[in-house]
Amino acid sequence: MRGGNPLLGTIRVSGAKNAALPAMAAALLTEEPVILENIPQVQDIETTRKLLAAMGAEVELGYGRAHHRTTLCCRDLIAPEASYELVKTMRASTLVLGPLVARMGRARVSLPGGCAIGARPIDLHIKGLEKLGATIEQEHGYVLAHAKRLRGGEIFFDKITVTGTEDLLMAACLAEGETLMHNCAREPEVADLAALLNKMGAKIEGAGTATIRIQGVEKLHGARHRIIPDRIEAGTFIIAAVLTGGDLNVAGCEPRHLQALLQKLEDVGVKLMPAVDAVRVIGNGELKASDIITEEYPGFPTDMQAQYMALATQASGSSVITENIFENRFMHAQELVRMGADIKVEGRRAIVRGKTPLSAAAVQASDLRASASLVLAALVADGETIIDRVYHIDRGYERIEEKLRGVGAQMRRIGQLFPKRAAATVATV
Ligand code: UD1
Numbered sequence: 001m002r003g004g005n006p007l008l009g010t011i012r013v014s015g016a017k018n019a020a021l022p023a024m025a026a027a028l029l030t031e032e033p034v035i036l037e038n039i040p041q042v043q044d045i046e047t048t049r050k051l052l053a054a055m056g057a058e059v060e061l062g063y064g065r066a067h068h069r070t071t072l073c074c075r076d077l078i079a080p081e082a083s084y085e086l087v088k089t090m091r092a093s094t095l096v097l098g099p100l101v102a103r104m105g106r107a108r109v110s111l112p113g114g115c116a117i118g119a120r121p122i123d124l125h126i127k128g129l130e131k132l133g134a135t136i137e138q139e140h141g142y143v144l145a146h147a148k149r150l151r152g153g154e155i156f157f158d159k160i161t162v163t164g165t166e167d168l169l170m171a172a173c174l175a176e177g178e179t180l181m182h183n184c185a186r187e188p189e190v191a192d193l194a195a196l197l198n199k200m201g202a203k204i205e206g207a208g209t210a211t212i213r214i215q216g217v218e219k220l221h222g223a224r225h226r227i228i229p230d231r232i233e234a235g236t237f238i239i240a241a242v243l244t245g246g247d248l249n250v251a252g253c254e255p256r257h258l259q260a261l262l263q264k265l266e267d268v269g270v271k272l273m274p275a276v277d278a279v280r281v282i283g284n285g286e287l288k289a290s291d292i293i294t295e296e297y298p299g300f301p302t303d304m305q306a307q308y309m310a311l312a313t314q315a316s317g318s319s320v321i322t323e324n325i326f327e328n329r330f331m332h333a334q335e336l337v338r339m340g341a342d343i344k345v346e347g348r349r350a351i352v353r354g355k356t357p358l359s360a361a362a363v364q365a366s367d368l369r370a371s372a373s374l375v376l377a378a379l380v381a382d383g384e385t386i387i388d389r390v391y392h393i394d395r396g397y398e399r400i401e402e403k404l405r406g407v408g409a410q411m412r413r414i415g416q417l418f419p420k421r422a423a424a425t426v427a428t429v
Contacts, residue, residue: 001360001375001379001381001385001411002384002411003358003360003379003382003385003410004244004382004410005244005408005409005410006244006245006283006408007237007241007244007379007407007409008246008248008407008408009248009249009407010248010249010251010407011237011250011251011403011404011406011407012251012403013229013234013250013251013252013253014041014042014229014398015040015226015227015228015229015230016040016188016189016192016227016228016231016232017040017042017044017230017395017396018162018187018230018232019188019189019227020038020040020048021044021045021048021095022095022163022167022189022193023036023192023196024036024039024045024048024070025048025052025095025166025170026099026170026196026197026200027052027072027073027074028052028057028074028170029074029099029173029174029200029220030074030103030219030221030222031073031074032073033071033072033073033222034073034196034222034224034225035070035071035072035223036070036072036224036225036227037068037224037225037226037227038227038229039061039069039227040227040233040396041068041399042395042396042397043391043394044090044092044395044396045070046061047089047090047093048090048092048093049061050086051082051086051093051096052072052074052096054079055074055077055079055096056074056076056077056078056079057072057074058071058073059071059073074103077100077104080100080106080107081107081108082094082096082107082108082110083110084110084141084142087109087110087112088110088112090395091112091120092163093112094109094122094125094163094167095163095166095167095170097125097143097167098125098166098167098169098170098171099167099171100145101129101134101145101146102150102171102172102173102174102175105146105149106144106145106147107144107145108143109143109145110141110143111138111142111143120326122143124158124159124164125161125163125164125167125168126143128155128157128164128171129145129147129167129168131155132147132150132152132153132171132172132175132179133149133153134146134147135147149174149176150172150174150176150216151175151176151177151216152175152176152178152179152214153175154179154180154181154182155168155179155180156182157182157183157184159183160183160184161185162185162187162296164185165181165185165190165212166185166189166190168181169181169184169190169193169194169204170193172214173197173202173203173204173214173217173220174216174218174220175214176216177215178215179213179214180211180212181211181212181214184209184210184211184212185296185297186209186210186296186297186298187297188208188228188231188254188257191207191208192227193207194212195225197220199223199224199225200221200223201217201221202214202220203215203216203217228254229253229257230253231253231258231301232303232369232396233397233398234253234254234258234279235258235261236304236372236376236397238250238258238265238272238279238281239265239304239307239308239310239376240375240376240379240404240409241281242265242268242287242311243310243314244379244408244409245283246281246283246408247280247281247282247284248281248283248407249280250278250279250280251277251278252278253277253279254277255274255275255276255277255278258274258279259298260298260299260301261300261301261304261308262274267288268287268290268315269285269286269288270283270285270287271283271284287311287314287316287354288315288317289315289316289317289318289354290315290319291320291321291322292308292322293322294324295324296325302323302324302326303369304369305321305323305369306329306332306369306370306373307372307373307376308321309321309333309336309350309373310336310373310377312354313336313340313341313343313354313356313358313377314355314358314380315352315355316354316355317353317354318351318353319351319352319354320350320351320352321349321351322348323348324348327348329367331366331370332366332369332370332374333345333350335363335364335366335370335374336373336374336377338361339358339359339361339378340357340358341354341358341377342354342356357382358377358380359382359383360382360383360384360385361381361385362385362386363385363386363387363388364387364388364389365387365389365390365392365393366392367392368392368393368395370392371387371389371393372397372400374387375393375400375404375411378411379404379409
């Protein structure tokens, strides 16, 4: 990548990966076809396709200009299993656990194990399923769950978990009787999943709030659903416009889902013009340092923390960034320092002192959002940056280099899209 160009014009946001993944898992709950539109063309979706296909599901991914449509049909499921091979590349694979026990009466799903950004256990998924009457055993690194038919129950999440809420929400739809879940995740992706499930015949109230009530039904049927826009991709493009001093219309997004970020950017001194389904960013003023604390929705998202850190390097003063959700999510800090940033990490806090000019370097992506922060830094760095291990970015950003190039960024991919790990180096002009 070569930095220095302001981003100008219109950039389109894709469908939300984190809404698409549970929606695909929801197709396991019915014998009938589920049609999903606005599915992003990213590696995690491909991993989910493989995961479902290995169970005997028919999955057609139809990427067109107008719709990114997927049709899933889980009529004949042969193996209710998620193997370690797939779970280790994408932790969200554990989203199949609840639907499989609910529909098939059994599931064998690999435990996710360690992760670059923290421990990420699934104890809350397991505890919740037990509350719904499932018997759970663990052996050889796998969770084995059984239940003749799940029955409704009352679940209190000790900690707010997004995929945990989604997993149990799906399971409870086919349980006998009523389930009441407390301290649920309130992310828009949870509400989107509930909207799909209700179209499939489920009876869910309260999704998007902390308490969700589910009246179990015998069967679910097919449905058609459009996935909500990706608020993290939108947020990343907004920061790209700010950093480059551009004038960018981030189109096809849902500004309501971006409130915490937009408010923070106003504190930083950014001029924003939100519309119904777009945000125009005019990024030509001085940026002032401002602190953030990551929190569950509607707080500032942990998935925007790394990108905000790249922005903070260009703001005047000290910004304190506190990461509350994951214990080890500052690996991008060291790479930003190699590009000239002044960042000190103390436990769960990072102190960024700005403004420091960034200079291009060879850097390495460590996880999905960390790689986005390196792309952002490279957009304003002096010279040519090479980002290695960009397979991380392909997990969650659809053709990022094409989209950013379309609004003026100088970047190109070296190697193919979705490359194998060994061949995954990339990006210079
Ligand atoms: C989801 C998102 C991810 C985002 C994260 C937090 C998807 C596919 N991924 O991940 O992009 O960064 O929410 O917004 O939607 N925890 C437990 N026990 C459990 C489950 C979670 O202790 O059983 C802990 C985790 O270690 C973490 C916290 O709860 O510290 C939140 O994790 P969680 O909300 O579950 O994250 P994911 O759903 O995996």
